[in-house]
Structures are given as structure tokens and as C-alpha cells.
Amino acid sequence: MKAATILGAALAAVAVNAGVVPRDTxxxxxxxxxxxxxxxxxxxxxxxxxxxxxxxxxxxxxxxxPRCTVRNLVFRREYGSLxxxxxxxxxxxxxxxxxxxxxxxxxxxxxxxSRFDDFVVTHIQQTLDIHYSGIFQAWHRWFVYQYExxxxxxxGYTGYQPYWDWPKYATAPQDSPIFNGDPYSLGGNxxxxxxxxxxxxxxPGIGGDSIPLPAGVxxxxxxxxxxxxxxxxxxxxxxLADTAPGxxxxxxxxxRGLKRDLGGAMNMRYANYTTVLRxxxxxxxxxxxxxxxxxxxxPEIGPHGGIHYTMGGDPGGDLxxxxxxxxxxxHHGQMDRMWATWQALGIFSNTRYTDxxxxxxxxxxxxxxxxxxxxxxxxxxxxxxxxxSTTIGEVMSTTGGDLCxxxx
Ligand SMILES: *[C@@H]1O[C@H](CO)[C@@H](O)[C@H](O)[C@H]1NC(C)=O
Ligand SMILES: *[C@@H]1O[C@H](CO)[C@@H](O)[C@H](O)[C@H]1NC(C)=O
Ligand SMILES: *[C@@H]1O[C@H](CO)[C@@H](O)[C@H](O)[C@H]1NC(C)=O
Ligand SMILES: [Cu+2]
Numbered sequence: 001m002k003a004a005t006i007l008g009a010a011l012a013a014v015a016v017n018a019g020v021v022p023r024d025t026x027x028x029x030x031x032x033x034x035x036x037x038x039x040x041x042x043x044x045x046x047x048x049x050x051x052x053x054x055x056x057x058x059x060x061x062x063x064x065x066p067r068c069t070v071r072n073l074v075f076r077r078e079y080g081s082l083x084x085x086x087x088x089x090x091x092x093x094x095x096x097x098x099x100x101x102x103x104x105x106x107x108x109x110x111x112x113x114s115r116f117d118d119f120v121v122t123h124i125q126q127t128l129d130i131h132y133s134g135i136f137q138a139w140h141r142w143f144v145y146q147y148e149x150x151x152x153x154x155x156g157y158t159g160y161q162p163y164w165d166w167p168k169y170a171t172a173p174q175d176s177p178i179f180n181g182d183p184y185s186l187g188g189n190x191x192x193x194x195x196x197x198x199x200x201x202x203x204p205g206i207g208g209d210s211i212p213l214p215a216g217v218x219x220x221x222x223x224x225x226x227x228x229x230x231x232x233x234x235x236x237x238x239x240l241a242d243t244a245p246g247x248x249x250x251x252x253x254x255x256r257g258l259k260r261d262l263g264g265a266m267n268m269r270y271a272n273y274t275t276v277l278r279x280x281x282x283x284x285x286x287x288x289x290x291x292x293x294x295x296x297x298x299p300e301i302g303p304h305g306g307i308h309y310t311m312g313g314d315p316g317g318d319l320x321x322x323x324x325x326x327x328x329x330x331h332h333g334q335m336d337r338m339w340a341t342w343q344a345l346g347i348f349s350n351t352r353y354t355d356x357x358x359x360x361x362x363x364x365x366x367x368x369x370x371x372x373x374x375x376x377x378x379x380x381x382x383x384x385x386x387x388x389s390t391t392i393g394e395v396m397s398t399t400g401g402d403l404c405x406x407x408x
Contacts, residue, residue, distance in 0.1 A: 029268075029272070030274030037276060040341070044345050044406075052069060076162060076406075076408070079178045084184045091184065091226045093156070095226065097154065103115065103386070104386075108121070111251055115150060117234055120233075120323045121234065122383055122385065124234060124235060124249075132360075132361045133363060133364055139392075141398070142381045142395050149387070164307070166271035170271060172264045183226060187226055187260075187327075189217065190260040190262075191220035194219075197214045198309055199241070200297060215265070216262050217262065220259060227258060231257065232258055234250055236314055237318055238320070256314070267306070270301060270309075275303050276303070278291055285356065286358065290302075303338075307334075343396075344406075377391065379391060390402075
């Protein structure tokens, strides 16, 4: 009960009502870390460790052996907080994955040239089922976990998946340890090419005005850092202003250079500290997902879309092929960190590990169009040729089933 009381105080301090800007950020621009956020993150971690400890004690009393204990619980960390040696180990493991042969058969996706590409194929094939639908969060949790496992088991990486703490570098993500182009980064920004920002064009059935988004300060090929001149094999499927769609619906071979369009305008607008506090204080999963993912074909694209567009470029700016930019994985590391933290803060109603919601994104189809049933915990998360499949229910907790991790 002690932890609950402390958490209660922290939640009260940031005004838990949906849509209310937390008090201590109401008067700033969301670019300075608010103390209330640090409190929430600490409370979430304490909750998770407390649950694991309690669960272990209960199981031992029953003569059972718990899978996840405080001794094997691991912590994923912020990219910039890793030592240079740790960042380099991560980078080298990703390059290793890009050098291993694919498991995807050539006739399924001739563009898949590496183990790294296996993951891109799986995402391309399922894009229209796994976004704005009830499986989104769980699917991407398992996707990132399997990528982390491949780095560890197939490429000798001994660390864990790092994450991109969106607001931390919001004014200039291109200068962050993730993208500054030094040997420990995930490569630099694209070369600067004067250009307009991306434009969201509602499809004919939906209609509405086109929505211009802010441009980054890159736009061209990545020429610095470990992924300079990296070859992208798959995609794009669509939606890129200056790159035509690749063959076979994006599954054919379409070798080209990695492009990025990082910049602060998009990052500050869509993923600042105010955004993160607002996200973590949403009362239920339906509300959480609206804040996190925004609403398709409106200017409110949420931090999920906002950070995808902050990366921009090719394949980063193509929803389907985006896992083909190594930075996808630190973005979705943070997506998972946010969800796991929000789940752990739900102790007043312990349904956040079982409730998939009933709102517009809770169904089996993209934004419930065409209308479909609500997703269920027994629904299968299919990893295609990339990795083993599981079910939504198996991954609702990061300390249940096969999983045993949380975030520092
Ligand atoms: C990238 O390719 C260009 C030629 O296209 C070459 O001049 C440059 O040295 C390469 N950079 C790296 C870091 O490999
Ligand atoms: C911070 O993000 C929110 C959306 O989450 C946005 O409404 C606000 O304008 C952003 N602040 C800045 C300075 O862009
Ligand atoms: C607590 O841990 C158990 C098993 O490790 C897990 O199944 C459950 O979902 C966890 N609950 C919370 C609230 O973290
Ligand atoms: Cu995705």
C-alpha cells in the first residue's frame, strides 16, 4: 500500500485528467524535463520490481519456480546513457544482422537479403493489420523483443535494446548521440537538401485537405557514421515524395541508399515533455492510444507518427518499410517503454495488463474500417519468417510469459 500512496501523490501532482496539461509544464514549452515525470518513471519501476518480488515469493511458497525474478530482470536503457563501448557493441550487432543470410525464401520476398531484412518483410506484409488496431502495442513489443533476441543470440550482443527518449533531444535530434554521425551513433542525418516537409494526403474515400508537416534539416543520403551508405533493399511501399514505390508491393529488390530528414521542428511539435506526461497520465487504453498514435489524416499524428516523420527520409518516412532504418528500433523501444510505464502506473485499476480497450483502435482492422470484432488476448502475433509467433496475452506484461525486462 505504501507504493500506492506515493504513486497517488505523484499522479495528483501532475493532474491525472485526460487532456489536462500537467500543472508543472503548463507554463513552459515542454522542452525541460519536469520533476513530475521523473517521479512517475521511478514509481513505475518500483511497481514492476515490487510485483516481480511479490510474484516470486508467492510462487516459491507454492513450490513453483518463477521465470522472472529480480535477479534476471533486465533493464533497457536510453541510447545516450550507454557507454561508447556499449553503443559500438549495439551498432556492430545491427551490422552483423545485416550481414547474415535471410530466412525469408526468395519466392516470398526476393528483396530480403539479410536477417535484418526478415524483420522488414514481416512488417511490410502486416502493416495494414498491425497499426491503429487492437494488436498494435503487443505486436510491436514482441517485434522489438525478437529483434533484440536476434542481436543477442545470432550476433553475440550482450546488451539490451536501447531506446530513443524523444523529448530529450527534441530541439535538435540530429545532434544527439543517436544521430550525430560519430562512430557510436546510428549514423548521421541525411545531407541537407532544400525541400518541403511531408504532406499527409487523405485518400479519396476519406477526403479532407492535405496536411503539410514541418521539414527536417536533412533530406538526402546518410553520409556519416556507422550506417553511412547503408543499402536499403526493400520497399518503399508508398507515400514518399521523392522515391517511387519498389517492385512487388515493396517485397522486391530495390537497392538504394539510406536517407534521413531529422530536425527539431517535428520532434518539438509532436514529442516533447508535455506530450510524454500527457501520455503517461491517460486514464484508459483507448485514451492512451489516441494520444500515442494520433488520428489518421489529421494534423494530430501523436508521438508515434511524429517521431517516424522526425526520422523521415527513406525508408523511415514509409510506414510499411520503416523498420529498414536502424533507428526504427530505438523509436519503438521508446514506444514500448511508454506503454510499459503507463501499464505499471495503473495500480488503481489493475486492468492495464489485460484490457485491450473498446475504442476506435481496439478492433482487428485499421481504425475499425471495415468494421471488425474487438481484438482478443488470444489473437496470434505472427512474426512471419523473422521469428516465432505468440499471442497478445503472452506479452501484455514485460515481466510475464517469456519476457522479463523493464526500463531505466
Ligand atoms: C560513401 O560512398 C561514397 C561514394 O558514393 C564514398 O565517397 C564515401 O567515402 C562513402 N562513405 C563511407 C563512410 O563509406
Ligand atoms: C508539445 O506537444 C504538444 C502535443 O503533444 C503540442 O500540442 C505542443 O504544441 C508542443 N509544444 C511545442 C513547443 O511544440
Ligand atoms: C506481475 O508479474 C507476473 C508474472 O511475472 C505477470 O504475469 C503480471 O502480469 C505482472 N503484473 C504486473 C501488474 O506487472
Ligand atoms: Cu509498425
